[in-house]
Amino acid sequence: xxxIPLNPQKRxxxxxxxxxxxxxxxxxxxxxxxxxxxxxPSTLDEWQLLIRGVLPFVVLPASVFxxxxxxxxxxxxxxxxxxxxxxxxxxxxxxxxNPEPLWSLYWSQAFLATIFVAWSFVDWRDxxxxxxxxxxxxxxxxxxxxxILARQASNSILGHAQxxxxxxxxxxxxxxxxxxxxxxxxxxxxxCVVRAYHSRRPLILASYLALACSAxxxxxxxxxxxxxxxxxxxxxxxxxxxSRMRRIALPFAIIAISVILLxxxxxxxxxxxxxxxxRGQTKAEFKTMTGRTxxxxxxxxxxxxxxIFGRGQWAxxxxxxxxxxxxxxxALLNAGxxxxxxxxxxxxxxxxxxxxxxxxxxxxxxxxxxCLLEAGTVMMFFTVRSMPETTTASYAVDLLVMVAVYVxxxxxxxxxxxxxxxxxxxxxxxxxxxxxxxxxxxxxxxxMVAR
Numbered sequence: 001x002x003x004i005p006l007n008p009q010k011r012x013x014x015x016x017x018x019x020x021x022x023x024x025x026x027x028x029x030x031x032x033x034x035x036x037x038x039x040x041p042s043t044l045d046e047w048q049l050l051i052r053g054v055l056p057f058v059v060l061p062a063s064v065f066x067x068x069x070x071x072x073x074x075x076x077x078x079x080x081x082x083x084x085x086x087x088x089x090x091x092x093x094x095x096x097x098n099p100e101p102l103w104s105l106y107w108s109q110a111f112l113a114t115i116f117v118a119w120s121f122v123d124w125r126d127x128x129x130x131x132x133x134x135x136x137x138x139x140x141x142x143x144x145x146x147x148i149l150a151r152q153a154s155n156s157i158l159g160h161a162q163x164x165x166x167x168x169x170x171x172x173x174x175x176x177x178x179x180x181x182x183x184x185x186x187x188x189x190x191x192c193v194v195r196a197y198h199s200r201r202p203l204i205l206a207s208y209l210a211l212a213c214s215a216x217x218x219x220x221x222x223x224x225x226x227x228x229x230x231x232x233x234x235x236x237x238x239x240x241x242x243s244r245m246r247r248i249a250l251p252f253a254i255i256a257i258s259v260i261l262l263x264x265x266x267x268x269x270x271x272x273x274x275x276x277x278x279r280g281q282t283k284a285e286f287k288t289m290t291g292r293t294x295x296x297x298x299x300x301x302x303x304x305x306x307x308i309f310g311r312g313q314w315a316x317x318x319x320x321x322x323x324x325x326x327x328x329x330x331a332l333l334n335a336g337x338x339x340x341x342x343x344x345x346x347x348x349x350x351x352x353x354x355x356x357x358x359x360x361x362x363x364x365x366x367x368x369x370x371c372l373l374e375a376g377t378v379m380m381f382f383t384v385r386s387m388p389e390t391t392t393a394s395y396a397v398d399l400l401v402m403v404a405v406y407v408x409x410x411x412x413x414x415x416x417x418x419x420x421x422x423x424x425x426x427x428x429x430x431x432x433x434x435x436x437x438x439x440x441x442x443x444x445x446x447x448m449v450a451r
Contacts, residue, residue: 017130019066020120021137023059027114028141030055031397032175035106056110063116074119080350080406083342084392085115087331090339095312099319104312110395111313118407127411128364131404132371138404139374142397143188143211149181150218157221165223165279179389182219182227187401189215190234190377197242198370223279230384237380241358242373292325292388299324303332310336313394327386330393343393346406347386350379353409363419368412375405 029052037053039046075082088111095104123130150157153172156164165178172181189212196208219227278286288294298320302311315333316324324330331343354376361369382391382402391398 017121017123017133019062020117020134023063023066023113023117023120024134024137026055026059027110027117027400028397030059030110031400035103056106056113059117060109060113063113063120067116067120070120075407075410078349079410080346080353081115081118081403081410083346083349084403084406085112087335087339087343087346088112088115090335090342091310091313094306094310094315094335094339097306097309098312098315100314101312103318104314107313107395111399114395114399114403118403122407122411124411124414128368128415131408131411132367135371135375135404135408138401139188139191142184142401145397146181146184146188146215146218149176149184150214153181157218163223163279164221168222178222179224179227182222182224183385183389183397185215185218185222186227186231186234186381187378189219190231190238190381191374193235194238194242194370194374194377198373223276225277225279226385226388230381233384234377234381238373238377241376289325289388295320295322295324296326296329298322299326299329299333303329303336306336307332308336308338310334310339316390323390325388325390327389327391327393330390334393346392347383350402350406350409351383353413354379357409357412357416360416360420363416364412368415371408372412375408379405 033049033052033055035053037046037049039050041047041050077083077086088108092105092108092112095101095108098104118134121130121134149172152175153164153168156168168176168178168181176184192208192212192215196205196212199205199208216231219231281290295316299316302315302319310333311319313334316322316330319333324333328340328344332340335343354372357364357372358376361372364372378401382398385391385398389398390396392402
């Protein structure tokens with residue numbers, strides 16, 4: 001047996017990738033934990049809660065060291081992840097005005113650590129490949145957690161009750177609500193649909209479709225309106241944007257809808273949909289969006305008390321003592337107008353990058369064409385979900401997924417620019433020195449693509 005020795009640069013690259021993977025895993029392990037778990041432990045369960053609770057204190061400095069030790073360039077200020085970082089920095093400063101500043105700072109460092117770890121994944125010599133791996137790991141993580149939650153909540157999901165909306169809390173012992181379970185299931189479901197319609201092997205196609213049907217059955221049973229409508233809009237988006245999916249799936253969807261309309265009368269369908277959407281609520285309860293309008297009123301009042309800087313991370317729970325259920329209002333509560341502006345811009349620039357990449361998809365590899373559609377479909381789901389829930393405004397699984405999407409789009413933009421630049425150079429001069437392309441800095445490439 002002979003082993004091929006790695007040169008120092010390759011060893012350093014491999015060590016950096018593994019370190020980023022370990023730190024990314026630590027952030028996922030910190031979910032459903034918090035500052036309140038940092039207490040002297042007495043049982044094995046309390047030990048694991050303590051370890052998970054202190055992870056942000058380790059991940060943030062480690063990710064900063066890893067990022068700058070590798071001397072990697074940061075994305076420009078117009079990149080969505082950089083805008084999200086600016087928002088997070090303002091929210092960190094605003095923790096001074098929070099009634100519980102230590103709690104707010106805890107979630108601020110978890111928020112910032114997420115962005116630093118995602119940046120540390122990027123190898124600008126192969127930006128698309130390195131961030132594509134990060135995205136695949138993120139999809140796999142959502143699938144694993146969704147499978148665990150589905151197993152634990154199998155009684156309510158497969159039970160005879162009309163809905164699992166009320167029963168799932170008891171099955172999961174407060175670990176997640178129906179909206180959380182639906183969110184976990186929707187992401188792998190959307191990814192499986194995209195992959196199914198881009199697979200040429202019948203067995204793999206059938207496997208992806210089976211997984212997608214299982215995931216969306218969970219979403220349906222959870223009866224979370226935000227996840228249901230978000231999934232519908234995201235699937236429609238994938239059908240419209242993806243040419244292959246449009247050719248294959250759109251006719252099938254039209255036929256399926258036509259059959260349903262022929263089997264059931266419009267009145268019966270209307271009553272069925274109304275019953276499903278209402279979830280047993282009265283008209284008054286439905287109009288309040290399950291109490292969200294009250295939370296919005298309290299959130300707006302709290303924002304008016306600190307409109308410039310905000311009150312730091314978790315301002316809704318620590319100031320108005322309830323979940324505000326809106327990403328944009330929570331961003332204003334957390335970081336005020338100064339942080340809210342870059343937060344709003346992060347969504348806008350994320351979509352600008354996606355559509356510009358989609359327009360130049362001919363320059364992408366087959367893997368990146370599929371991965372780009374997956375990223376856009378998931379981003380559409382979270383865009384819809386950002387209105388009735390909080391997405392990317394605070395540290396949660398939504399942030400982990402969306403930061404991975406943003407950084408992938410940014411890195412893919414650099415890769416597309418290099419490919420376009422290389423083709424132009426080869427046309428003008430076949431003797432163009434190709435290795436020089438890897439030295440193009442992202443801070444230069446991304447603004448050039450934006451034009």
